[in-house]
Amino acid sequence: MxxxxxxxxxxxxxxxxxxxxxxxxxxxxxxxxxxxxxxxxxxxxxxxxxxxxEPQPAPDSFGDEHYVGYYHLSFDLTDRTPDLTTWLNDFTTTLQTAAQPASIVLLAPTQQIIGTNVYEVMFIADPDSLPIEFIRRLN
Missing domain, CATH: 3.10.180.10 (2,3-Dihydroxybiphenyl 1,2-Dioxygenase, domain 1)
Known part of the structure; x- marks a missing residue:
């Protein structure tokens, strides 16, 4: 488990x-x-x-195509939002309300085919620049 x-x-x-x-x-x-x-x-x-x-900057796991190791967290939002653009706008508003800096969008919502499924996928960075993926199954 x-x-x-x-x-x-x-x-x-x-x-x-x-x-x-x-x-x-x-x-x-x-x-x-x-x-x-x-x-x-x-x-x-x-x-x-x-x-x-005594933190050191994390390697750029998202932008460096030669990086090996931890890549990203991924959260499935299929049952939580009708689309990732709406979710991102709501999340941005929530960050502003909490007086948090705006999150960096590493990849705007886009469609990706994985096997026979179509997904909507996007990436943002957390406060330490670690990439986080959000995914929605479209079919």
């Missing part, structure tokens, strides 16, 4: 606020022995945020 995905962040409070705007809620706050951490639950999964005391 899948338990969680762990994300290292430069500013845990900024990241908590961002992921709350996506619909996550904080389950537990704790320390790892040397830094702050928390569980977040939402969109059908669980994330662990860990604040890194």
């Amino acid at each position: 899948f338990h969680h995905i762990s994300i290292r962040t430069a500013d845990i409070h900024r990241s908590i606020s961002f992921y709350e705007c996506l619909g996550f809620t904080v389950g537990e706050r704790f320390t790892t022995g040397y830094t702050l951490a928390c569980w977040l639950e939402g969109l059908g999964g669980r994330l662990e945020l860990i604040q890194i005391p």
